[in-house]
Amino acid sequence: MTVHNLTVAYRQHPALHHISGSFDPGSLTAIIGPNGAGKSTLLKSLLGLVRIDSGHVDISVPRKRIAYLPQQAEIDRGFPISVMDCVLLGYWQSAGLFGGISKEMAEKADAALHAVGLNGFAERPIGSLSAGQFQRVLFARILLQDAELILLDEPFNAVDAKTTEDLLIIIQTWHTQQRTVIAVLHDNEQVRRYFPQSVLLARRLVAWGDTAHVLTEAHLRLAKNMPEAQDPNAPFCQPGVAA
Numbered sequence: 735m736t737v738h739n740l741t742v743a744y745r746q747h748p749a750l751h752h753i754s755g756s757f758d759p760g761s762l763t764a765i766i767g768p769n770g771a772g773k774s775t776l777l778k779s780l781l782g783l784v785r786i787d788s789g790h791v792d793i794s795v796p797r798k799r800i801a802y803l804p805q806q807a808e809i810d811r812g813f814p815i816s817v818m819d820c821v822l823l824g825y826w827q828s829a830g831l832f833g834g835i836s837k838e839m840a841e842k843a844d845a846a847l848h849a850v851g852l853n854g855f856a857e858r859p860i861g862s863l864s865a866g867q868f869q870r871v872l873f874a875r876i877l878l879q880d881a882e883l884i885l886l887d888e889p890f891n892a893v894d895a896k897t898t899e900d901l902l903i904i905i906q907t908w909h910t911q912q913r914t915v916i917a918v919l920h921d922n923e924q925v926r927r928y929f930p931q932s933v934l935l936a937r938r939l940v941a942w943g944d945t946a947h948v949l950t951e952a953h954l955r956l957a958k959n960m961p962e963a964q965d966p967n968a969p970f971c972q973p974g975v976a977a
């Protein structure tokens with residue numbers, strides 16, 4: 735999966751500016767950078783969820799083999815469904831929205847709930863769960879998806895240390911299964927420990943590659959100095975012209 739000279743702007747203000755790089759199949763990559771650096775925008779660009787102003791993304795994974803976990807704030811939990819029904823939605827790409835659920839599928843869903851430590855939660859309405867419990871449900875749903883590419887946007891936001899550890903183990907398992915995993919994260923120590931590859935953004939690309947070479951003091955200082963507010967007097971960005 736390759737990103738070529740990608741620029742994405744909201745109301746003519748680039749959120750991502752001339753980004754190029756690639757994700758190897760089976761790699762485990764963290765996307766990091768300060769608030770407003772364009773991390774979520776990069777994930778959404780890979781998924782085709784935002785309009786690309788210039789450049790392009792080459793992605794060979796079929797849409798139905800991609801799993802996406804948006805930030806919790808973007809998910810409506812008011813929908814009155816149970817934990818089990820929410821997990822079973824992991825099958826909709828393969829079975830269709832009205833496809834039947836076989837005994838084997840139901841057993842796998844049970845096993846997924848067990849794997850994320852949510853035994854006994856199957857009948858609970860999703861609106862009654864804590865943020866950490868709900869995040870476990872969303873991981874269980876991805877476990878059913880058999881995805882080749884898994885995109886996670888701040889998966890540990892508002893999640894306690896124990897849950898984070900459990901979810902990191904699941905991510906490691908996906909990595910050993912040769913799935914490509916890309917996660918937006920904020921904890922540099924966690925990234926150093928668990929994520930071999932990193933992309934450091936500050937609207938433009940600061941560094942992309944092995945985490946040890948990306949998370950250097952010099953790179954982190956460069957990223958930290960990114961002004962978060964957009965400059966209303968910035969010169970117009972010429973699409974297609976390298977920065």
Ligand SMILES: Nc1ncnc2c1ncn2[C@@H]1O[C@H](COP(=O)(O)OP(=O)(O)OP(=O)(O)O)[C@@H](O)[C@H]1O
Nearest residue numbers: 744745749767768769770771772773774775776962
């Ligand atoms: N739909 C939108 N309309 C207008 N501006 C947007 C929109 N989405 C994002 N932005 C702006 O684009 C910039 C990048 O946003 P993005 O969410 O990609 O950053 P991020 O690195 O994921 O930030 P955070 O760490 O705070 O989640 C920010 O300045 C944000 O305000």
